[in-house]
Amino acid sequence: MPTKEQLEAELNATEKDKAIAKLRELISDIDKWEANLRAAERQIWQPHWSHDDPLRGRLLRIGKSPEEVRELERRLDALNALRQGRPIPPDIKKEIDDTTAAEESALVQLAQIAAKRDRTGW
Secondary structure, three states: OOOHHHHHHHHOOOHHHHHHHHHHHHHHHHHHHHHHHHHHHHOOOOOOOOOOOOHHHHHHHOOOOHHHHHHHHHHHHHHHHHHOOOOOOHHHHHHHHHHHHHHHHHHHHHHHHHHHHHHHOO
């Protein structure tokens, strides 16, 4: 469980600090995802393949369905649009907004629990 200080720091973080933290988390998630993709490729690796091959081909060769690949491409396109300040599909925007709202709500709840713990000693 995070400390009271950690919760307060996160609650009081500026929008820039929050954006930087989210970006770092996203980069870490992408690195883990790429490592998992490489591990799946290693199990079926062919000498003529490259990790620089197009992502679509890499995903299809490890057994992802065309539908899964299309959805991932759509989400990557949305991420690129977001980076460029262009609109993103409404369903993806709602998903992002819902996740953000849930995280903020959880932080507030944790802060309340930590404050109560500090007052009661529990």
